[in-house]
Amino acid sequence: MIEQFKNIWGRRELVYYLVTSELKAEHKTKVLGFLWSFLDPLLLMATYILLVVLIFDRGGPQFPVLLFCAILSWRWFTSSLSVAVTSITSKSRVVQTTYFPLAVLPLAGIIAGLVDYLVAFVILIPLLFAFDATFTVNVLWLPVLIIVQLVITIGAALFCAALGTYLTDLKNIVQFILRLGFYLSPILYSVTETVPERFETYYMLNPFAALIESYKNILVRGTPPSGYMAIAAAVAVIVFLVGFWYFGREEHRLVKAI
Amino acid sequence: MEVIRATDLGIRFKVGKRKRTSARNIVVGGFRRRGGESDDFWALRHVSFTVNKGDTVGFIGRNGSGKSTLLRVVGGIYPPDEGEVSVQGSVSTQFSLGAGFQSELSGVDNIYLNGILMGLSKKYIDSVLDDIIEFADIGDFINMPVKTYSTGMESRLGFAIAINVHKDIVLIDEILGVGDVEFRKKCEERLDKVMGERTILLVSHEMNAIRRFAKKVIWLDRGQIMAQGEPEEVIQQYLGS
Numbered sequence A: 001m002i003e004q005f006k007n008i009w010g011r012r013e014l015v016y017y018l019v020t021s022e023l024k025a026e027h028k029t030k031v032l033g034f035l036w037s038f039l040d041p042l043l044l045m046a047t048y049i050l051l052v053v054l055i056f057d058r059g060g061p062q063f064p065v066l067l068f069c070a071i072l073s074w075r076w077f078t079s080s081l082s083v084a085v086t087s088i089t090s091k092s093r094v095v096q097t098t099y100f101p102l103a104v105l106p107l108a109g110i111i112a113g114l115v116d117y118l119v120a121f122v123i124l125i126p127l128l129f130a131f132d133a134t135f136t137v138n139v140l141w142l143p144v145l146i147i148v149q150l151v152i153t154i155g156a157a158l159f160c161a162a163l164g165t166y167l168t169d170l171k172n173i174v175q176f177i178l179r180l181g182f183y184l185s186p187i188l189y190s191v192t193e194t195v196p197e198r199f200e201t202y203y204m205l206n207p208f209a210a211l212i213e214s215y216k217n218i219l220v221r222g223t224p225p226s227g228y229m230a231i232a233a234a235v236a237v238i239v240f241l242v243g244f245w246y247f248g249r250e251e252h253r254l255v256k257a258i
Numbered sequence B: 001m002e003v004i005r006a007t008d009l010g011i012r013f014k015v016g017k018r019k020r021t022s023a024r025n026i027v028v029g030g031f032r033r034r035g036g037e038s039d040d041f042w043a044l045r046h047v048s049f050t051v052n053k054g055d056t057v058g059f060i061g062r063n064g065s066g067k068s069t070l071l072r073v074v075g076g077i078y079p080p081d082e083g084e085v086s087v088q089g090s091v092s093t094q095f096s097l098g099a100g101f102q103s104e105l106s107g108v109d110n111i112y113l114n115g116i117l118m119g120l121s122k123k124y125i126d127s128v129l130d131d132i133i134e135f136a137d138i139g140d141f142i143n144m145p146v147k148t149y150s151t152g153m154e155s156r157l158g159f160a161i162a163i164n165v166h167k168d169i170v171l172i173d174e175i176l177g178v179g180d181v182e183f184r185k186k187c188e189e190r191l192d193k194v195m196g197e198r199t200i201l202l203v204s205h206e207m208n209a210i211r212r213f214a215k216k217v218i219w220l221d222r223g224q225i226m227a228q229g230e231p232e233e234v235i236q237q238y239l240g241s
Helices: A001-011 A014-028 A033-055 A063-085 A089-095 A102-121 A122-131 A137-166 A170-183 A197-203 A208-223 A229-257 B023-029 B066-073 B107-117 B122-136 B139-143 B151-164 B181-194 B209-211 B230-239
Strands: B002-014 B038-054 B056-060 B082-087 B170-174 B199-203 B217-223 B224-229
Touching: A001 B217, A014 A033, A014 A102, A014 B107, A033 A122, A033 B151, A063 A137, A063 A170, A063 A208, A063 B002, A102 A122, A102 A137, A102 B139, A122 A208, A137 A170, A137 A208, A137 A229, A137 B224, A208 A229, B002 B066, B002 B170, B002 B199, B038 B066, B038 B082, B038 B199, B038 B217, B038 B224, B056 B066, B056 B209, B066 B082, B066 B170, B066 B230, B082 B170, B107 B122, B107 B151, B122 B151, B139 B151, B151 B170, B151 B181, B181 B209, B199 B209, B209 B230, B224 B230
Parallel strands: B056 B199, B056 B217, B170 B199
Antiparallel strands: B002 B038, B002 B082, B217 B224
């Protein structure tokens, strides 16, 4: 495993180039270019405000900014996994020609998503002011939350990248799981107001329940991260190890399976 | 000095197991962890050969005989399922047309991307960039997105990258069969120049190119070596088969 780390670290320049060329290509083909990094989550936010505030008549005064925090984090995760599932098959011509550690392909997708995530803070910060967010020292937890999310995303993405090469249907399955995860995480609602108390423990076993609730706490409410973050961090490490182990075991067979 | 040695090399593709599959296949066939040997397809088997430093070796044979698979093994893409292969030195593996090209980006961007994929540093690519651009000779297209390129231009750029970066072993798959007469001549001249200092593995259906460059020829058929040795002899055997 340490060998694998070294291998990937040795090719960090390649990861950097894959990320920048991916972002460049993505933005070059569109008239509005990199503005979509802002527009995408904003439009998504508008859609859900329409649904929750206007149709269901729910959501408090800070609902838009809470929603935006949650959408940003979730969007990073979904884009990473969607890219990862086909990351090897979609580059079949490259991987059949040149030898390099295949893990850089899903990793590049995750880092491109992280860049998008951080860029969107340009919108998030004014929103925080506009909706009267409470700033406390708890905001310093942000890097910790991002790292926990990064660890879990790398594990899940590596697993999906390897299995998705064998099993084309994984793309559909992942899409379904992500949809389910969207509703089972506190994106459109908050845990304390919505989730029945007797289910709360089970509900919070979903690491993204703890993560998203914690993002909302530290950025908007000015409170510390959810106590369930400890479990989320443990789950993250397990997911990471499983993903890394499975990818490492299959890596040399993947190109042949394309 | 020997730089490549393959001993009883075998590459097996599994049909029905660990192959790209769909859920339906798995549901119908079940997870056969022990797929029968009968399902296996050997793309290469019992292949043994050696290549000396600075030699140019030609690979001939019908479509599907395992030539490209063999280059991929030398390039480190397929680990052997049977036997062994040892390769000494770095390998330039740009042997498929347009592979690695990010079609939305310019030719220059793609030179960097391809070079970095091959394990070169940005600094090194900076130093050979002009040589590559000059050799590809596609004019202003070098700053245009690769998706606007013709097939010929793509292969020009691909070959220009492969031959201008310094690698000990160069793998060339059918590249001499494409491009216009002028570019082919240029490629052949360049090959003449680097022959001797670099080891070249050349796959081609053009017997004239093989005759001109190869010091040794290996004839593959259905994954097995039918003959190897003196170019003219092997070519005659192949053509007479």
